[in-house]
Every structure is written in structure tokens, then in C-alpha cells.
Amino acid sequence: MQEPVGLSALVVEWCTRELGGTPVERLLSSTQMSEVAAVRLDDGRRIVVKVRPDEAGRAKACVDVQRFLADSRYPCPRPLTAVTVMDGQTVHAEEWLPGGDMLRGEVVRGLLGDLSWKREWITDLGGIKTARAAEAAILFVPHVIRAGGFAPFAISITR
CATH class of the missing domain: 3.30.200.20 (Phosphorylase Kinase; domain 1)
Structure with a gap:
């Protein structure tokens, strides 16, 4: 065939x-x-x-x-x-689940809250559209620093 x-x-x-x-x-x-x-x-x-x-x-x-x-x-x-x-x-x-909308904003915050994440741990990265490669994580750093200052941080990315 x-x-x-x-x-x-x-x-x-x-x-x-x-x-x-x-x-x-x-x-x-x-x-x-x-x-x-x-x-x-x-x-x-x-x-x-x-x-x-x-x-x-x-x-x-x-x-x-x-x-x-x-x-x-x-x-x-x-x-x-x-x-x-x-x-x-x-x-x-x-x-295969075609269609649907990506969960955003308060819906994502609520789901993360259900997983015991604290609200202050969650930062909306706004206009970032993709993070396909490990090196793309550098795109997140300015957003995290603006949101939380230069304190030590760890990044968990959810979509």
C-alpha cells in the first residue's frame, strides 16, 4: 500500500x-x-x-x-x-481532538491553583507566541525580571 x-x-x-x-x-x-x-x-x-x-x-x-x-x-x-x-x-x-481553544488567563490560573500553585508564582507572559526549543527560554527572562525583580526564580512553562 x-x-x-x-x-x-x-x-x-x-x-x-x-x-x-x-x-x-x-x-x-x-x-x-x-x-x-x-x-x-x-x-x-x-x-x-x-x-x-x-x-x-x-x-x-x-x-x-x-x-x-x-x-x-x-x-x-x-x-x-x-x-x-x-x-x-x-x-x-x-x-485526535481537533478544534477547541487554548486555555488562557484566569482559566489557567484556576487550574494551576487546583494544583496548589500560589497566585504569586504565576506570571502571564503575554505576547510570547512560541517556545519550541530550549534556547527560546531566554525570551522569558525579561518578563520574569519585570514581574518579580532580580530575585532567584525557577520557570515552569504551561500552555
């Missing part, structure tokens, strides 16, 4: 092996530091497959947290598989 346009052979093979379905339509795809592909499988399921390098085991920890959040009724895609390794890349699948 020919791969749908825009999907790597790894995604097609992984879906067939791990999910028992072959991608027949690409709904969305993006490749930056990882490959993300939303696909429709031949059995009708619509899923998202994420492929990325992961030498430190970070992907498994992220998927474990995401599963915990989904099980706690937090509005996020539910992981459908565990993280597996294929051709030196970590791969997993999650529910």
Missing part, C-alpha cells in the same frame, strides 16, 4: 504494527523538533502519532503525566498507547 502524502514510512509501519490499522488519510502534520501526524486509519479511527528523539526517557514521563491528567478529566487528548522505540525514535499515539 502506498503511504498517504506527507507521512513517513515509520508512521505508517508503526500504526500498522501497534494499532492494527493503516493510515489512509493525513489530517494534519507538522515537523520541527518532532514529527506529529493526525491520521485517519483504515478502520475509521482518527488519531495523532508523535515521533521524536528521546535519549533521556522524557517522552514516557510526559505521556504518563498526560494519561494521569486525562484520567482526572483534565481537557487533553488521552494517550492511546505506551511509548515505544522504533528506528531509534520514541513513538506514541493519542486521541
Whole structure:
């Protein structure tokens, strides 16, 4: 079978092996530091497959947290598989939840409060649109210093 346009052979093979379905339509795809592909499988399921390098085991920890959040009724895609390794890349699948709006402002503050964050720990970074690479964290420093001065700080980024 020919791969749908825009999907790597790894995604097609992984879906067939791990999910028992072959991608027949690409709904969305993006490749930056990882490959993300939303696909429709031949059995009708619509899923998202994420492929990325992961030498430190970070992907498994992220998927474990995401599963915990989904099980706690937090509005996020539910992981459908565990993280597996294929051709030196970590791969997993999650529910496809198209549309929706990003949570912002007071909604995010409320959710963080539910996680026992103090209001003074939360700073709205306003116009920053992306933080795709570790080096992009430098973009946050001026905002944090303006908000809290030069006191020591740690940054946790939520989206």
C-alpha cells in the first residue's frame, strides 16, 4: 500500500504494527523538533502519532503525566498507547481532538491553583507566541525580571 502524502514510512509501519490499522488519510502534520501526524486509519479511527528523539526517557514521563491528567478529566487528548522505540525514535499515539481553544488567563490560573500553585508564582507572559526549543527560554527572562525583580526564580512553562 502506498503511504498517504506527507507521512513517513515509520508512521505508517508503526500504526500498522501497534494499532492494527493503516493510515489512509493525513489530517494534519507538522515537523520541527518532532514529527506529529493526525491520521485517519483504515478502520475509521482518527488519531495523532508523535515521533521524536528521546535519549533521556522524557517522552514516557510526559505521556504518563498526560494519561494521569486525562484520567482526572483534565481537557487533553488521552494517550492511546505506551511509548515505544522504533528506528531509534520514541513513538506514541493519542486521541485526535481537533478544534477547541487554548486555555488562557484566569482559566489557567484556576487550574494551576487546583494544583496548589500560589497566585504569586504565576506570571502571564503575554505576547510570547512560541517556545519550541530550549534556547527560546531566554525570551522569558525579561518578563520574569519585570514581574518579580532580580530575585532567584525557577520557570515552569504551561500552555
